[in-house]
Amino acid sequence: MEILPTSGKALDAEVERAVAACYQCGKCSAGCPMAEAMDLLPNRLLRLVQLGRIDKAAAAEAPWLCVSCQTCTTRCPQSVDCAAVLDALRQIAVGRGLVPRRQQRTLLFQQAFLESIRRYGRVHEVELIGRFKTRALLGDLNVPLFFKDALLAPRLYRRGKLHLTGETVRDRDLVARIFARCRAEPETT
């Protein structure tokens, strides 16, 4: 899939175009390692998009269960980039406030991940996990809490794998400018 606008109706049109060739063979769902946990299987998400019901597809839990393993994209006989379509559905869900409550912790984690890159240019693991867990706690999102990772910390430390601060790139301002230029346009609908 070529570069997508990051939100808005133009993204809807891109996604509709991307799934046009799907003839519902179901291979994407057959190979999906997360299928049994999904509320709507990948082939059904694609069908909803074909029928113009993008918001229903975007509001499903399934896109957030996807582990981006690329099996669906790899096996599609029609060369539909199914994994990229699920990425786009996640972006539509965020833009329109459609992320199901049970899946918001994945969104929080990924937002904290991007926040770390924006601030430092690289991921700071300890801060990332701290930020994620704090926000999940404040949002009452049923995430195993700090003590679980506190138990892991000394085991990482003994192995020289725990870094309280991470690496920071020299040109942090550049990173901030790249992020600003890639920011999603606000939804107008």
Place this chain on the structure above:
Amino acid sequence: MEIGYYPGCALHGSSNDYETSVRACLSALDVGLKELDDWLCCGASAAHSLNHKLSVALPARNLALAERDGMAELLAPCPMCSGALLRAKAALHGDARLREEMGEIIELPVAGSAEVLNLVQIFERAGIERIRERAVRTLEDYRPACYYGCLLTRPPQTTRFDDCEQPRSMESLLSALGAEPVDWAFRTECCGAGMTVAREETVLELAHRILSDAAARGANCLVVACPMCHVNLDMKQADVARRFAVNHQMIVYYLSDLVGLALGLSPEALGVDRHFVVR
């Protein structure tokens, strides 16, 4: 030979045993690594899940740095990183408008010309025959389950590496060094990758299936070429044992660990003693 090196965040973070292993092993093969100057995180799953443009821009910046510094080849031992770099390359190729747009976003001209290599490809580049000639010990006690996971081979139109359904490259390399890789069913199944923190239960379930099949097929170790695979199968193995009441005690090696051991390096020099499951 000297090649460009993109470590990525994991190899400079909690997966630094992987970097120890890669560096020690490649040094023994006279492959020098020149780290990309002031590289940025590739954006990983978070970027392609939440912001498509960013998922191209971040790796594009790294490709541009490689071009600026005259690096024709870039080793990315993490398949999430190499996948992101390769996806950006594919997007940039044949799209002059995108190259121009990205050049403005990342403040460097970018063509996407640097060749991106995974760890297996570096060994192939060094030459399996040459590695075998340099080996000082045989791996005959090892019956590895070679685990490719998702992103080393997928999607094939982007990775252009091995066979995406029946890969053999790791088996070929390790067989040449005396190991006896097992046949098993989960070589290209997913371990949950970067979901370790956000959705631990998913990772435990997937890791359990992988570890169980490897054990059932008679493997005495797993071999990976990915930091996330290692975290989910090694670091999380104790959690898998608790959740599913089955203790595999399956050692998980990086591919460079086994090649390094064959070359006569010590487990400590390769960082093997810093894994969670140890012999």
